[in-house]
Amino acid sequence: MKKKILIVANWKMNPPTSSEAEKLFAGVKKLDAVICPPFCYLDAKIWSSGAKFTLGAQNCHWEEKGAYTGEISPKMLKSMGVKYVIIGHSERRAHFKETDEMINKKLKAALKFGLIPILCIGEKKDKDAEIVVDKQLKEDLNGIIEKDVKKIVIAYEPVWAIGTGNFCDSQKAKKALRWIQEKTSNKVLYGGSVNSKISTDYTKVGFDGLLVGGASLNAEEFIKIVKNAQH
Numbered sequence: 001m002k003k004k005i006l007i008v009a010n011w012k013m014n015p016p017t018s019s020e021a022e023k024l025f026a027g028v029k030k031l032d033a034v035i036c037p038p039f040c041y042l043d044a045k046i047w048s049s050g051a052k053f054t055l056g057a058q059n060c061h062w063e064e065k066g067a068y069t070g071e072i073s074p075k076m077l078k079s080m081g082v083k084y085v086i087i088g089h090s091e092r093r094a095h096f097k098e099t100d101e102m103i104n105k106k107l108k109a110a111l112k113f114g115l116i117p118i119l120c121i122g123e124k125k126d127k128d129a130e131i132v133v134d135k136q137l138k139e140d141l142n143g144i145i146e147k148d149v150k151k152i153v154i155a156y157e158p159v160w161a162i163g164t165g166n167f168c169d170s171q172k173a174k175k176a177l178r179w180i181q182e183k184t185s186n187k188v189l190y191g192g193s194v195n196s197k198i199s200t201d202y203t204k205v206g207f208d209g210l211l212v213g214g215a216s217l218n219a220e221e222f223i224k225i226v227k228n229a230q231h
């Protein structure tokens with residue numbers, strides 16, 4: 001049986017208005033993909049009216065409720081119909097100083113409330129890849145029982161390849177995939193400057209799917225990526 005490829009759109013802090021978000025939702029409505037819009041668009045009418053895609057979020061807190069101004073809990077996401085949540089994205093690690101300890105708590109909380117975490121890992125500098133991936137996996141998954149670890153989707157995203165147009169060559173990415181597979185049996189996505197011209201290179205070398213940032217903001221381009229992957 002052909003393996004199911006998972007394509008995830010990370011809209012980041014885009015698009016800037018709700019009417020643009022509605023348009024983008026409408027453009028990708030028929031896709032079998034996971035769409036992770038900003039929190040404020042999770043309740044958009046469009047996805048509740050016959051959309052085929054699955055909803056994801058870009059982050060969550062580790063507590064279910066409380067005095068954490070500006071935060072969103074995994075329980076809230078679950079109650080909104082969200083199925084996936086990106087955790088430990090490099091932009092959160094860099095700009096919001098998220099540590100592996102915090103990421104570990106977020107993973108545990110997301111799993112507790114029945115969300116599927118998409119754990120992002122990846123090195124800042126090419127040559128550090130194996131060491132960084134190893135350390136992040138160890139610390140982020142610390143204390144999570146095997147049965148739950150299996151539910152986590154891992155996204156290998158070399159930081160230097162994110163949003164730069166400087167994607168990681170698929171043969172190089174394949175090495176990181178092997179290191180990850182030596183340690184876990186999880187689904188592994190590739191992310192970092194994916195576009196429709198190179199998207200199948202990664203699934204061909206064994207990745208289970210893609211985490212797409214910039215290219216997911218263009219419905220036509222994202223449709224191509226999803227269709228390429230699924231044919």
Ligand code: PGA
Pocket residue numbers: 010157161162163164191192193194211212213214215
């Ligand atoms: P990019 O982003 O596709 O724009 O490089 C990927 C990501 O940050 O998940």
